[in-house]
Amino acid sequence: MSALGEFRRLGTTRSGPRRKRDNKAAYLFLLPWFGGLLLITAGPVVASFVLGFTDYNLIQPPEFNGLANVRRMVADERLHQALGVTFGYVLGSVPLQLAAALALAMLLDRGLRGLAFYRSAFYLPSLLGSSVAIAVLWRQIFGAEGLFNRALDLVGVSGRGWISDPDTALSTLIVLNVWTFGAPMVIFLAGLRQIPAMYYEAASVDGANRWTQFRRITLPLLSPIIFFNVVLQIIHAFQSFTQAFVVSGGTGGPSDSTLFYTLYLYQRGFHNFDMGYASALAWLLLLIIAGFTALNFWAAKRWVFYDD
């Protein structure tokens, strides 16, 4: 049961047979978690909502300014640029990443020799991808004199400074995200293993070819996992920060072409210490992510098939 599955269940099932309540013991075990909820997670969510209606620079006390931050967001062209860049990144990289993950999972399924080796090789980039070191590497690879252009030279194509060109800088980050398809691939592999082999056997007997089997058996039975990956990777991609920060040297450049939403939030909040506006930005991000997730859940009714 994934976390998403749990949510589905929460709405539909009652808890099991009623057992003796153990409030005292339970709250003691949950004491650290309650502290975290209050101080680190839920508390700050509420606090940043309130701060979103203030002007606050950490030195003077926060000052309520009504909807000024909202008006500012409507007029803030860099924010609009950041939204465009982030949507481009999420919508550009997540489908490609998941398509690669699914394709490779299909190729690796079914007792392939050397499966463990391939799985490891494809999974490793997922662990490295969010590190500063790989972002440093990317900066070299897609620089004007970088590895990618040297490789292009070999086939006689002349490249350009992929990162210094505002038209292509974001694409290099999309490539980086697609490169980390290993984690969703492992989830797909585990999901494929749950599909009973007899479905495929029966379908072969009936004369269905591989493509038909994929469309009629694999896709429907895998759809909850696909859904899980889509939701997770979208949420994840919206929060990308490190790569854009390191590749652009913290600026989001060239010409704000890699200005991820989180990077803009960082600049406002932790460079300019414009905490009120940063809080408002944070809440907008939360609403956008929640909106996308809700949209996913709504759309799921049309395409996700639950076999229970």
Next chain:
Amino acid sequence: MTDLTERTVPVVTTGDPPPPRFRVPAPVRSIARHAALSLLALVMLYPVIWMVVSSLRPDAEIFRSPGIVLDSLRVANYGTGWNALTSPFGHYLVNSAIVVLGCIIGNLVSCSMAAYAFARLEFTGRRLFFALMLGTIMLPIHVIIVPQYIMFSQLGWVNTFLPLIVPKLLATDAFFVFLMVQFIRGLPRDLDEAARIDGAGHPRIFLRVILPLMLPALATTTIFTFIWTWNDFFSQLIYLTDPEMYTVPVALRSFVDSTVATSWGAMFAMSVVSLLPIFLAFLVGQRYLIKGIATTGIK
């Protein structure tokens, strides 16, 4: 791609795409599939391999050679990189290690306690709190970082490791709470019942019965916490601004900004050093990593 996986089944058209025109014999297809997969694996890992090789090359050569064959082994970059910043790079490795260790201990203790309550105890508000806990799994850190920063800076904790470690002591990595809840649910309840009949209370059942049985879940938590904390950049960048307190990612980033393409060899060398612990964790804990993402990803 479908051609490579085509199985030899009697083809009867079902109205979908036309059947392949000819059949490639099975061994050829198997070889083709392995060749394609190996090639792809090489392409995927090539940048990393190339970085390791380049870290052993003179700067000028890094930009000339896209190959991964070394003419000579030149470890000078490692010396240069190690001493390029205000402190030797080992200092940042130690800082990162302290943060990582604190986070691992915090997650193991606090998440397992919370998970025991959610998985085994019946209490008022259980469903609500469980839903809240699941909700915080998806909560972006950016939404909470501003008030958190204000709180920690008023406590005087900026430029200490406390803002990075204390949240973990408070079970805020809900992902692990959830992972452990799943694991405990899979353990037979008879064991708890037997211990209870013997007169054990919850602390004892938790420590003596459940905890020893959930070692695989604890291993998964350890390894993920290690890798995520080691790679974490956003919160370390925000809370650690004093070069003395820099962890590896923050140090590496200041390296990039200070040298601006003058000594890529040294930068690559320290990048390799910074990735080495991740790679080792991957080798040691692969089983738990794969299992961890697989089990939490399954419906």
